[in-house]
Amino acid sequence: MSDLLERLRERGWRLTAQRRVVAEVLDGDHVHLTADEVHARAARRLPEISRATVYNTLRELVHRGEVLEVSTDGRAKRYDPNAHRPHHHLLCSRCGSMRDVRPTGDLLADLPPSQSFGFTVSEVEVTYRGVCPDCAG
Amino acid sequence: MSDLLERLRERGWRLTAQRRVVAEVLDGDHVHLTADEVHARAARRLPEISRATVYNTLRELVHRGEVLEVSTDGRAKRYDPNAHRPHHHLLCSRCGSMRDVRPTGDLLADLPPSQSFGFTVSEVEVTYRGVCPDCAG
DNA sequence: CCTTGCTTTAGATCCTGTCCAAGGTAGGGT
DNA sequence: ACCCTACCTTGGACAGGATCTAAAGCAAGG
Ligand SMILES: [Mn+2]
Ligand SMILES: [Mn+2]
Ligand SMILES: [Zn+2]
Ligand SMILES: [Zn+2]
Numbered sequence: 001m002s003d004l005l006e007r008l009r010e011r012g013w014r015l016t017a018q019r020r021v022v023a024e025v026l027d028g029d030h031v032h033l034t035a036d037e038v039h040a041r042a043a044r045r046l047p048e049i050s051r052a053t054v055y056n057t058l059r060e061l062v063h064r065g066e067v068l069e070v071s072t073d074g075r076a077k078r079y080d081p082n083a084h085r086p087h088h089h090l091l092c093s094r095c096g097s098m099r100d101v102r103p104t105g106d107l108l109a110d111l112p113p114s115q116s117f118g119f120t121v122s123e124v125e126v127t128y129r130g131v132c133p134d135c136a137g
Numbered sequence: 138m139s140d141l142l143e144r145l146r147e148r149g150w151r152l153t154a155q156r157r158v159v160a161e162v163l164d165g166d167h168v169h170l171t172a173d174e175v176h177a178r179a180a181r182r183l184p185e186i187s188r189a190t191v192y193n194t195l196r197e198l199v200h201r202g203e204v205l206e207v208s209t210d211g212r213a214k215r216y217d218p219n220a221h222r223p224h225h226h227l228l229c230s231r232c233g234s235m236r237d238v239r240p241t242g243d244l245l246a247d248l249p250p251s252q253s254f255g256f257t258v259s260e261v262e263v264t265y266r267g268v269c270p271d272c273a274g
Numbered sequence: 275c276c277t278t279g280c281t282t283t284a285g286a287t288c289c290t291g292t293c294c295a296a297g298g299t300a301g302g303g304t
Numbered sequence: 305a306c307c308c309t310a311c312c313t314t315g316g317a318c319a320g321g322a323t324c325t326a327a328a329g330c331a332a333g334g
Pocket of ligand 3: 092093094095096097131132133134135
């Protein structure tokens with residue numbers, strides 16, 4: 001994720017300890033943390049970091065397309081660093097764990113013009129729900 | 138919707154004026170009201186009805202599978218009486234208006250076994266986002 | 275009718291997320 | 305190396321959505 005920070009710095013983003021730590025926390029595959037989880041992990045490395053800064057940083061990363069914001073029902077949104085290859089989500093109805101998935105079909109094409117009601121459709125979001133192997137017992 | 142109320146009464150649901158009014162408000166096609174919108178409309182007919190009762194009634198209707206709960210990003214959930222024929226949603230990014238849609242493909246089948254990560258997938262929810270004709274100007 | 279257990283109600287409370295004013299600091303300019 | 309200043313961070317207030325509570329109300333079976 002250090003190339004991410006470098007990229008953003010070149011675009012005029014000030015490189016602060018807080019932003020560095022948030023970026024570190026968000027590194028990895030199948031990472032889908034809530035803002036408060038990001039805050040808790042960031043605070044291990046930088047105890048004074050505030051919730052407001054975590055929210056600010058996440059909002060900017062989302063706005064710049066570096067992080068994906070995934071809204072899950074009524075609960076807290078989750079933040080996903082895997083923003084460069086589009087994908088969808090598989091969500092466990094019991095424990096809430098989340099995996100990235102890549103369906104085969106062209107889901108946008110699955111919506112025929114007769115079903116578009118004059119909308120200019122630009123994006124499709126898919127959530128598959130089920131029970132994960134750990135919860136299956 | 139009166140058969141709905143009858144059905145529920147037979148299952149031990151007490152028939153109150155409040156529940157009757159909420160059911161009436163939720164009648165129709167392409168109805169996707171927020172809880173507060175339901176409350177506002179219900180209050181026209183029954184001024185003393187409380188927000189808590191609207192929330193309680195909606196929760197129960199959802200729990201009994203008579204109404205669908207649709208969560209839209211950070212905003213208030215919407216309640217959809219069209220629960221008996223499964224469908225997906227087309228959502229305007231600007232004004233938030235919502236339409237029911239029925240994609241052609243088998244979206245569950247679009248998730249190949251190699252992408253299931255051992256989950257027992259039971260449900261798929263799709264949200265198409267775009268700009269509605271009214272907002273297109 | 276009565277009774278009883280389910281319902282309703284207002285208001286408190288919780289959770290997520292945003293806003294604010296005050297103080298701090300990255301990093302370009304010198 | 306040191307300033308400056310525009311940008312950043314902070315804690316706490318705030319807001320909207322939704323749930324919870326305890327007291328009062330009422331549907332409906334007996
Ligand atoms: Mn993801
Ligand atoms: Mn619908
Ligand atoms: Zn699970
Ligand atoms: Zn619109």
